[in-house]
Amino acid sequence: MPSEPTIRGDCDALDEPKSGFNNDDVSHLIYEPLNPAVDEIRLLTLHPVSETDSTLSAPFPMLPLLQKLRPSILLNDVNFHVTPSLAFILSALRLDNQTRVLWIDALCINQSDVQERSQQVALMRKIYSCCRQDIAWLGELPDNDPESKPASNNRYRCRPQRLSVKEGMEFMNQLTQKNPETLKSLRDKFNSLFPGEDHSRFEHVPDLLLSRNDQEKLSALFRGPSFWERLWIVQELSMAPRVVLMCEGAELNWDALSTLFQDEPYFDAFHTTDHHGGYRYFSSIFLKVKLVEDQRQLSTSALPTRHESSLLDVLGRFRDLQSTDPRDKIYGLLGLVTQDHGIVVHYSKPLRDLYKEATLSIINLSKNLDIICQNPFEREGGPLVLRQDENAAQAPEMFPSWHRV
Structure with a gap:
């Protein structure tokens, strides 16, 4: 090419x-x-x-x-x-x-x-x-679209969404750009709730408090949209030279998120109303975003020999994400793998044959049987997607289930 x-x-x-x-x-x-x-x-x-x-x-x-x-x-x-x-x-x-x-x-x-x-x-x-750039649309979807309805396995989207993606995106822009008025407001909130206290571990970085409303804004952006549950977003967000999160009336540059994750003093300054320190909250709110950011750093590294993305690592890292075709749990991630995995994409291939091919590839690359003997993807009763297959009796029980249940 x-x-x-x-x-x-x-x-x-x-x-x-x-x-x-x-x-x-x-x-x-x-x-x-x-x-x-x-x-x-x-x-x-x-x-x-x-x-x-x-x-x-x-x-x-x-x-x-x-x-x-x-x-x-x-x-x-x-x-x-x-x-x-x-x-x-x-x-x-x-x-x-x-x-x-x-x-x-x-x-x-x-x-x-x-x-x-x-x-x-x-x-x-x-x-x-x-x-040139990847446009990731996170805005509200039409009411008649199945994609806009809450997923039963996402407890955050089962609640009515009180705030919009746009509000979350605007607030996130203010945080990443360190808007003086926004930071003053967050500082005043902290002083009001914890007068006379100083919990910052870094000099010249004042404590900041995220109110319930602030947390709802971030949840609307990073938990509400089903976009974050889709496996196919990973490859494009990881490989595109520029990524823009977009909704009607607002957008957020991915580079701003990347900079935020690397600014430890600023990140450490945030607290929530539940407890001092925002680490637990940020760990949950940014979990899927941070997984993509970590993969993005690996995929764009100038030192590929030192930052290898193995087939097993990539399949494990994004196992919880969803795809309509279970084959895409493997095919949709192959572009991130730096190893010569030898897997050929073909959608006419039976699912069990693909599972076998992926498992054998990992065995050949790792030169051990850990993927079988210490299978991190094993589930009781075997892979559900294969047990639902009409030919389930022929499914190879030893091979891992790459399809999230």
Whole structure:
């Protein structure tokens, strides 16, 4: 692959709802075959509301995938189903007077072509690394979108969301930019609750108090959105040279979060109303963000031999994240692995065969049987995803379950 991916600009999108069709029936009208020999990809041109035709230009931003199909857009003059969330995001990202060029896996990859999907997934590390920026949409989603409903395994999203993602993003910007008025307010809150006390371990760094309302703002941003539960976000957030978290009316640069995590004196100055010191609170609120940031530091390190991302480490680190296809618990993370793992992406491969392939790869790379003898992924009764399979009796019991239950 060349230093920049070969680009085929044959994917245009306009709003034009229509129903009564299936994407598989029209995909051949939209997508021309890609040439895998030169690592071709497609880009999407998002037209302004008033414009009906345009040309393509690079460099390009990126946008995460959102699945289930309902509304439709006009894609290369053909109506094409998208999720309510993706339709909402495309509308929000539209510019007033000019086109916008994006790479969106749900649209730029022919999802009906298993072979193309397998080949394009294998290219994602290069695609993300070559983009200008990654746009991570965390804003509120349409009420009719299944993605916007609380997940039963997320106790924070089961509660009504009192504050918006926008409020959380604005507050986080104030903290990362060390806004004087905001810091004075937090300092005054601390002095009011703990008069005459000083708990800061660092000189010239005053204690700051996060009120219940402040904590709710951060929860709205870092706990509320189902975005943080999706496995597919990891590779793009880790590999893109620039990442912007975005919602309607606000955005937050990932570099600001990275700087915050490295500023120990400033981080240590925060307290909550529950107890002195905000370490426990910040550890929980930023857990998934910090996992991605750690991987981002590993993936962008100039010393890859000293900062290796092994297959086992990557699969273990992000095991709790969710994917629609259980194969993506492995395929969606391979781009982060620095080892020569030998796993070939192919979505027609039976799940049990993929589990076996991943396990054997780890054994060959580690030159031991720890993944079997001391299996950190073992669960009572074996992998649930395999036990639910109609051929569960044929499932290899010794192999770990990479699919979170």
